[in-house]
Amino acid sequence: MIRDPELINQLVDTISRFVRERLIPNEARLAEEDAVPPEILAEMKEMGLFGLSIPEEYGGLGLTMEEEALVAMEIGKTSPAFRSVFGTNNGIGAQGILIDGTEEQKAKYVPRLATGEILSSFCLTEPDSGSDAASLRTTAVRDGDHYILNGTKRYITNGPEADLFTVMARTDPENKGAGVFLRLLLRAIRPAWCAARRITRWVRKERIPATLF
Ligand SMILES: Cc1cc2nc3c(=O)[nH]c(=O)nc-3n(C[C@H](O)[C@H](O)[C@H](O)COP(=O)(O)OP(=O)(O)OC[C@H]3O[C@@H](n4cnc5c(N)ncnc54)[C@H](O)[C@@H]3O)c2cc1C
Helix, strand or coil, X not given: CCCCHHHHHHHHHHHHHHHHHHHHHHHHHHHHHCCCXXXXXXXXXXXXXXXXXCCHHHCCCCCCHHXXXXXXXXXXXXXXXXXXXXXXXXXXXXXXXXXXXXXXXXXXXXXXXXXXXXXEEEECCECCECCCHXXXXXXXXXXXXXEEEECCXXXXXXXXXXXXXXXXXXXXXXXXCCCCEEEEEEECCCCCCCCEECCCCEECCEECCEEEX
């Protein structure tokens, strides 16, 4: 659904110009420096790209699926590594909190995801668990008022840079079924829990996600 065609056309035009004039000319630098240039990151935040699909009440643009698809088609004209940086905050990094988080979690994190102040990651995949997510082995064992988390996550987009991680873990290691998952929300405490191993992240200008231990 497109709510206001004129407004969306303006947004798409702005993003199209940004892609042509700022992102495409910086593709080589992105590959060379293995990072999105800081001034480009600042411009992305300024344009609201970190909150495209986050509801307006949390400071996002609140785009509908169709509106977001139009924006995605413009962003898709340059290296996917640029989109990956703000993609998690709009998608897998924020949606779990919006759908299933407490009001306190939403108020605390979502506005900061929308502005890009914090970066998020979603940790489901493991070395031996991909499509069959129910076979994941990472455990979260209750110890008093906290959990001890143990495992390896692989292919985690924005893993090395993220501040906030949604982590899927098994609360009962003996139970191999799919009904014993817990979704934990973690703030990064580097390097204590998260030693992120960067593998060569830019292959043909694409962003290769990280392994987290
Ligand atoms: C660019 C990128 C970013 C990613 N970012 C994240 C992230 O941020 N967080 C995260 O948790 N994960 C992330 N992933 C991991 C991604 O979700 C997994 O790659 C995906 O779940 C598939 O798992 P796998 O690679 O282990 O493949 P597998 O599950 O081993 O599948 C291999 C092949 O077998 C096929 N297959 C598997 N099971 C069946 C079946 N039952 N029947 C028929 N065919 C089957 C699959 O279709 C596929 O072709 C990312 C992956 C990529 C490539």
